[in-house]
Amino acid sequence: MRRQWDIFCTVIDNFGDIGVCWRLAKQLAHEHDQSVRLWVDDLVSFATIVPTVNPRAQQQNILCIEICYWQQAFVEAEPADVVIEAFACELPEVYVTAMLQKKKPPIWINLEYLSAEPWVTQYHGLPSPHPHFCLTKTFFFPGFVLGSGGLLREKNxxxxxxxxxxxxxxxxxxxxxxxxxxxxxxxxxxxxxxxxxxxxxxxxxxxxxxxxxxxxxxxxxxxxxxxxxxxxxxxxxxxxxxxxxxxxxxxxxxxxxxxxxxxxxxxxxxxxxxxxxxxxxxxxxxxxxxxxxxxxxxxxxxxxxxxxxxxxxxxxxxxxxxxxxxxxxxxxxxxxxxxxxxxxxxxxxxxxxxxxxxxxxxxxxxxxxxxxxxxxxx
Structure with a gap:
């Protein structure tokens, strides 16, 4: 079924975070026919690996993916069915409030950093209730073994x-x-x-x-x-x-x-x-x-x-x-x-x-x- 997905990405080391999120967005849209909106706080770094990105555009559509500039003064937006908080970035407060107001709260996923450490399989998939609101996020750990979230890999x-x-x-x-x-x-x-x-x-x-x-x-x-x-x-x-x-x-x-x-x-x-x-x-x-x-x-x-x-x-x-x-x-x-x-x-x-x-x-x-x-x- 076609779902709406929001992916939030803060660019920390210039390319790794946005590199992962862009591959993720493309695969969701092109292989799983999902509707994807990617929120990025650094379009300049993004444009380095995707030259078609306009670093001055507030909103743009590339390869059937909506790309939005994630500003500190976050504009109100209708939350998607599935919300991915990439690498423990913190969702805007106004967006979390909007999630609460939905009749059915979105699936909220915290996409963690990749690790081969043994504890990963113990924590992968665990719920994390919000301390103040009736919302729960799920820890999703990429990994190299059964019991983890696996690795990004396109079908072709x-x-x-x-x-x-x-x-x-x-x-x-x-x-x-x-x-x-x-x-x-x-x-x-x-x-x-x-x-x-x-x-x-x-x-x-x-x-x-x-x-x-x-x-x-x-x-x-x-x-x-x-x-x-x-x-x-x-x-x-x-x-x-x-x-x-x-x-x-x-x-x-x-x-x-x-x-x-x-x-x-x-x-x-x-x-x-x-x-x-x-x-x-x-x-x-x-x-x-x-x-x-x-x-x-x-x-x-x-x-x-x-x-x-x-x-x-x-x-x-x-x-x-x-x-x-x-x-x-x-x-x-x-x-x-x-x-x-x-x-x-x-x-x-x-x-x-x-x-x-x-x-x-x-x-x-x-x-x-x-x-x-x-x-x-x-």
Whole structure:
């Protein structure tokens, strides 16, 4: 049945939150024929990954999804049948009041951050009564195991990836202005936070025994790399050559193109949540820069994922993965040995990642789980 959905998103780390919410909105509208309204408080960041977004428009319709600018002085709006509060953002008071006035209160879902920690399955689906009003929200935890909410995965995702052969790859590189491959080249996409050991990694890659292409989106990290080489500017598609390393700075890509870039590269450095999940579907070796939290809380989250992900990896490969991930997130200093140990397991990690994806495919996808939850309660 066609339902009305409101998704509320506050943009915290520029791209991860809105990236997840936009994929969610598209899948609800296009695969489940739902009517979707997406409330976003930062249209400028949104426009970076969806160029058709007008950052000055109060309301606009893109791909059959209504996009509304979520201002502090919230305008009155009729609440939808299903309301998603993404990543613990707080709904406007006027909207909550309007929810109370509906004959049948909306299904209110708190879409939480993704985690592999064991407690997730205990809290997924639990109710949380409002302290003052006769309203209840439901905790919905994405996850990697049965009993969680699953992961975002479009129905045609694997078919799109299967169609990405060598010819399609070449066409993609040409369309996006990316350099053609050299013989024996290692191609790396780099999307990370400022806390990653970027300068040290650049030094390590420069001393590689084979050519390396490092693809970096424009932004603060690209500016740091440019400063490292005293390059003239960080203009889009700028090229920097140093020993065995070539760095290409590119504009941010729309999500479907970013997914293709992950398929095109040999190693993918990703950050936050959205690119982290997409890197897993791409099956290429990946390194996750987790969002840092106070008192090192993020380490539990990172190691919980590694425990799940590496369960079937041989000891040597698991050790190489763990060392690189811990190093990349600042536990100890980056060095060439840590990177070379990881790179040596490229082929076996490719096979491992295919097995990992097959394991994830046994779970229902996140959006289907959300729709089922809503239908069970409406």
């Amino acid at each position: 995702l694997l078919a799109r990836q299967d169609a990405f052969d060598q010819k399609a790859d070449q066409a993609f590189l040409q369309r996006k202005g990316l350099l053609n491959r050299k013989d024996d080249e290692i191609r790396i996409s780099l999307f990370c936070y400022e806390n990653a050991p970027i300068e040290k990694f650049i030094q390590v890659l420069s001393e590689s025994t084979v050519p390396v292409l490092l693809i970096v989106p424009q932004g603060i990290v690209a500016d740091r790399i440019v400063a490292l080489f005293n390059h003239a500017s960080s203009q889009i598609n700028a090229l920097i050559h140093h020993k065995q390393l070539t760095i290409q700075i590119i504009p941010f890509m729309e999500q479907t193109d970013y997914d293709l870039m992950l398929l095109s590269c040999d190693f993918n450095f990703v950050r936050g949540e959205d690119s982290f999940v997409r890197a897993q579907w791409a099956t290429k070796p990946f390194i996750w820069n987790i969002y840092p939290q106070q008192e090192g809380v993020h380490w539990k989250k990172l190691d919980a994922f590694l425990t799940l992900y590496m369960a079937d990896l041989p000891v040597e490969a698991a050790s190489a993965v763990q060392a690189m991930w811990h190093c990349w997130n600042g536990k100890y200093e980056m060095n060439s040995l840590i990177w070379e140990n990881l790179a040596a397991f490229h082929r076996s990690l490719m096979q491992h990642n295919k097995n990992w994806v097959n394991q994830l495919l046994e779970l229902e996808d996140l959006v289907s789980n959300l729709v089922q939850l809503a239908e069970n309660r409406l």
